[in-house]
Structures are given as C-alpha cells and as structure tokens.
Amino acid sequence: MTPPVTNRPLPVLVYDGDCGFCTTAVRFGERHVRPRCVSEPWQFLDRTELAALGITRERAEHEVLWVTPTGTVYGGAQALAKALLSAGGAWPVAGAVLTLPPFRWAAHMGYRLVAANRHRLPGGTAACAVTRSGDPGEGPTS
Template sequence: MRTLPVLVYDGDCAFCTSCVRFAERRIGPRCEATPWQFADLAALGTDERRASHEVLWITPPGRVHGGARAVAKLLLSAGGGWAVLGAALTLPPVSWAARGVYRLVADNRQRMPGGTPACAVPPARRPPAA
C-alpha cells in the first residue's frame, strides 16, 4: 500500500511539467509526482481519459481528486502558508472560481508560458462536462 499521495500529470506537456517542477522546488508537497504516461493508472483508480484531461491527486487509500481540487490538496500537503491557500481553494465561492480558472488554463495550456502545440488536449479525448 502506498504511504504518500500520488500527483499524476501530463508528462508530454511542457507547461504541466514546468508547473510540477516548480511545485516540487518551491512548494514542497508531500507526494510522489509521476507523469500519467508512466503510471499504472488502473492501479491508481483512474484512466487515461481523465489523467490526460486534468492533474490528479490520488490519496493512499485511492480517492481521486482532479483539477483545482487536486491543486488544493497539493497545497494542503505542503503545510504552512501553502496550506492556508489550499484550504481557501476548497471553500465556496473561491472553489467555484478556482474550478473555472483551472479549466480555462488546462484547456489552453498550449498557449501558456512554456506550452507547445503538443500540450493541447484534443477535444475527442476530453471527458464530457460534469
């Protein structure tokens, strides 16, 4: 059984990879970070469609959090001031705004600093809106 949460991200996306490296250096989350392309997604309780659509935070017992909620969990795990910011991201109306901003950034990650055309998620691989 895993003892640390797993942060699953798109390793083919330069923007996503840069964000994870920044978090590892500056924020210090308590987790294992792995690109979904190298992860055993079924063992983690998720699939390629979801992992290619959003960053995932998977707890040791197997609960999967995606998108802005995954970012909040990452910040909470770091403690200190980061945890305060993470907690704020879980509370309405901040959580509503965070979901919208996350989706806007994720859907346009190829346009973000460091992003490339390879970062774009083809519409056919995006899950339907919840």
Template sequence: MLLFDGDCGFCTVCVGFIERRIRPAAEVLPYQWQDLAGYGVTAERAAHEVLWVRPDGTVSGGARGVAALLRSARGPWRPLGYVLAVPPVSWAAHGLYRLVARNRHKLPGGTAACSIAAAPPRR
C-alpha cells in the first residue's frame, strides 16, 4: 500500500500519474484515512514523506518508498525501482525527494496547505 498526503494538491497530482501510468500492484490511499498507529507510523511522518507499507507491515518512506513502489510495478518501472535503491543513485534520489517535498507547495497542483516543515520527523 502507498500512503500519501491527501490534503496536498501536488501529492494528489502525483498519485494520479502513479495510478494511470505506473500502475503499482498496491492500493494508493491518503494517509488521513488510515489507522497509522496500526502501521507503527505517526501522522507527522506521514505528512513528511510518502509511505510504502509492505504486506508484512514493513514501512519505507520517501525515496525508498518510491523505489519500492516502482519495484511493485511492471514494465520499465520495475528496473528503475531497483536502480533507485543502489548507492550512489539512492543518495541522489533521497536528496531530490527531500528537495521536492520541501517545495511541493510551489509545484503544479501545490497550495500553501502542501507546505511542510523542513526538519525531518523524529522516529
């Protein structure tokens, strides 16, 4: 399952692309509709990064979550998911993810409601 910020216009636009083009083998749901405590996740973390929840309950967030999502898809997306998980590509993916997440309110579909704190959540 992929959990995203359903209150964020930019995130919703991205999810539309994911569902139309990537078509992962998973449900894509707003985190606001989920029992996050059941996954061992806080609302603060869910607002900070997209979350990939595997059937065994393991949670990956941010660029790692995106890589896991891509690995669940078919076609050219799957190999890209594996590439994104290997250093130094994974380091660059993490940096790019954080840059986009910090500025999502400025991107197409984004609004002031999409803005998040720059500091990462405590785990």
C-alpha cells in the first residue's frame, strides 16, 4: 500500500500537546535545533487530519511521529533522528548516528524509557502518564 501524500511542503512533527515534558522538549528543539518541519500537537488535529497524515490517534498518543511530505511515518526515536537530520549545523550528524545499529537500538530503548516515565520528568504531569500497552512500531509505516 502506498503512503498518503500529505500535500504539505514540510514534514510534520506530531507530539502530545497535553504532556508538559513533550511540549517543553518540542519548544526546546524549535529554539535550539530548529528542524525543518511543522510541529503539531495531535490534540489539534481531528481524525480526518490524522488520517490524511497516515496516522491514528492511538499511535499519536503512544509516540512522537515524523511524517514526511510523501506520507512516510517514523515514530519514537527514529522520528527524533529525522528531526535532527532536517536541522542545520552538526545536528544531522547526531541524527545519522541514531539511525545506525547499535545506536538505533539504544535510542529506541532510551526513548521507550523516557516515554514510560515522562510524567516523572521535569515539566511532566499526571496527564503525561502513558497507560497503554503495546508498541505500534518505531520504523516507517506504509
């Protein structure tokens, strides 16, 4: 199946806008990393907009997502790697490293650890707690 084309000129970074930790991390990234993308809290996108991006609400609740203009979706640590790859300066080097084994595996484990405990981190609140089980996947989807 071919991924949907987003009709957006830039990639979209979809994150949890109800999570203080996630919002703080995205704002930090916008100021200091400056990825070439549009950042959208999934709560600001209705089901039609999420579907147009090729993602579900359930997946958006589970992990940060990077959606390319051609509709390829990356989740979790690989979404963060794609954001770094799109930035200027030395950030793309860090992003490239995160796509290579064994760094990719370590990044996935680190991302899952942070995601599971984000409500305990600075800026986190009870609304940040992830109570869902399962892992919708971290790689690109089609």
